[in-house]
Amino acid sequence: MxxxxxxxxxxxxxxxxxxxxxxxxxxxxxxxxxxxxxxxxxxxxxxxxxxxxxxxxxxxGVLPRDVYQFIVLTVAKATGAAFEWQDHVNHARAAGLPETLIAAVGSGDATALPAPYDMVHAVLAKTLAWQEVPDDLQATAANTFRPEGLVEIVVLSGFYQMFAAINQGFGIGAPPHG
Incomplete structure (x- = not known):
């Protein structure tokens, strides 16, 4: 830079x-x-x-810490944002995100995610593809995390996509000692 x-x-x-x-x-x-x-x-x-x-x-925010960290890691993996992955993986562990889920996100394998991560991942799949989240999926997310939580999931997806653009645009790589 x-x-x-x-x-x-x-x-x-x-x-x-x-x-x-x-x-x-x-x-x-x-x-x-x-x-x-x-x-x-x-x-x-x-x-x-x-x-x-x-x-x-x-x-x-209203989302549980483990769900917040799951969102960050999922967006980081999807966007190739190495800084965000490295910066948040230990926070995800500290928030109680199981190692099996961290590994699943890291490998891109979302086939057997437990609730509520499966639903959150489904919302993120839509936001990361820049598609509307279907009403039934919105309703499930709102019932699980209240309407505020649904809004936070979508906003967090965009927020960390923005950070991926910042990281990539300015060549910000993984932090040291990650």
Missing amino acids: TVLTMDAAALPPPARALYDAIAAKRRARGEGFGGPYLALLNHPELARRIEALGFFLKFE
């Missing part, structure tokens, strides 16, 4: 202040911060707004 500043220490003061604030907020939740956000910090206001949505979805 030769055009964007990708070193937090070299960011201009407003972007560095935002980086420090976001990193501290993430550390307070036991999370790291960097990767695609370093590219985004070259546009501080956009980075601030994307982080606000990401923080809400990750820490304040």
Whole structure:
């Protein structure tokens, strides 16, 4: 990357202040911060707004943590976003996502997913193909996770597809020690 500043220490003061604030907020939740956000910090206001949505979805959304991580890994696998996969696989384990499910997502084998992951995967199959989620599948997801959860599944699919584009567009590879 030769055009964007990708070193937090070299960011201009407003972007560095935002980086420090976001990193501290993430550390307070036991999370790291960097990767695609370093590219985004070259546009501080956009980075601030994307982080606000990401923080809400990750820490304040209605979906259970294991389902959230299942979604992230599924989108990462489907889009080839190595950074997101590596950044989230240990979080998925910590959230209680069974190793067999992580392996199934990693191999692309969705033939024997247990509930509710089978239903979530079916929703993601539609969103990743840019297709409408059928009414019956929407109803099942809304009955399982409330309407708010259904909306979060679809939004998370788009959110992490956006991050895949950021990662690929700016050459952000897998994080070290993943």
